[in-house]
Amino acid sequence: LAKTTQPISMDSYEGQEVNITCSHNNIATNDYITWYQQFPSQGPRFIIQGYKTKVTNEVASLFIPADRKSSTLSLPRVSLSDTAVYYCLARNTPLVFGKGTRLSVIA
Amino acid sequence: DVKVTQSSRYLVKRTGEKVFLECVQDMDHENMFWYRQDPGLGLRLIYFSYDVKMKEKGDIPEGYSVSREKKERFSLILESASTNQTSMYLCASSVEQYEKLFFGSGTQLSVL
Numbered sequence: 093l094a095k096t097t098q099p100i101s102m103d104s105y106e107g108q109e110v111n112i113t114c115s116h117n118n119i120a121t122n123d124y125i126t127w128y129q130q131f132p133s134q135g136p137r138f139i140i141q142g143y144k145t146k147v148t149n150e151v152a153s154l155f156i157p158a159d160r161k162s163s164t165l166s167l168p169r170v171s172l173s174d175t176a177v178y179y180c181l182a183r184n185t186p187l188v189f190g191k192g193t194r195l196s197v198i199a
Numbered sequence: 200d201v202k203v204t205q206s207s208r209y210l211v212k213r214t215g216e217k218v219f220l221e222c223v224q225d226m227d228h229e230n231m232f233w234y235r236q237d238p239g240l241g242l243r244l245i246y247f248s249y250d251v252k253m254k255e256k257g258d259i260p261e262g263y264s265v266s267r268e269k270k271e272r273f274s275l276i277l278e279s280a281s282t283n284q285t286s287m288y289l290c291a292s293s294v295e296q297y298e299k300l301f302f303g304s305g306t307q308l309s310v311l
Contacts, residue, residue, distance in 0.1 A: 136301025189242035
């Protein structure tokens with residue numbers, strides 16, 4: 093099963109772009125990469141999913157290089173409300189969440 | 200809009216009690232999941248179900264059982280609650296086995 097590794101925590105100031113990188117060295121050919129966001133006292137919420145190159149939606153962008161061994165979630169111009177834990181999952185381990193990256197946005 | 204509803208937001212039980220945590224989804228999803236979340240440990244999968252009356256063990260099934268008699272409802276059962284089962288319990292559902300998960304708001308269970 094593909095295992096993901098991401099930083100435990102990150103800090104950012106409001107208005108900055110934040111990039112969270114996740115490594116998934118054992119990702120299988122047909123696996124997708126999915127990111128979730130979790131606020132305190134809530135369940136995780138789907139943010140974005142991609143297979144290769146770049147995917148963008150109203151919340152974030154996801155960059156996946158050609159070798160697909162890593163991916164980067166990009167949050168443009170973060171605000172205090174983006175403070176949350178962000179989880180990266182490779183598709184064949186969608187049932188397994190790691191510890192995620194705790195993003196703290198500072199005013 | 201998609202909705203996963205967990206019956207209780209907070210629950211306090213005593214050691215040895217039998218505890219039922221209920222989860223209902225209104226999206227006709229095939230797949231349902233139970234996780235627990237503890238500080239520093241992330242989300243851990245307890246049980247999941249890909250169809251009615253079907254269940255599979257996750258990473259930490261010990262001390263738990265599940266029931267799925269109807270497609271929309273997935274129940275987590277603590278046969279004899281213990282203090283180490285104090286945790287946040289999260290239910291989720293999805294259309295396809297590995298597709299986007301929709302989570303409920305969670306049940307914070309305290310076992311005293």
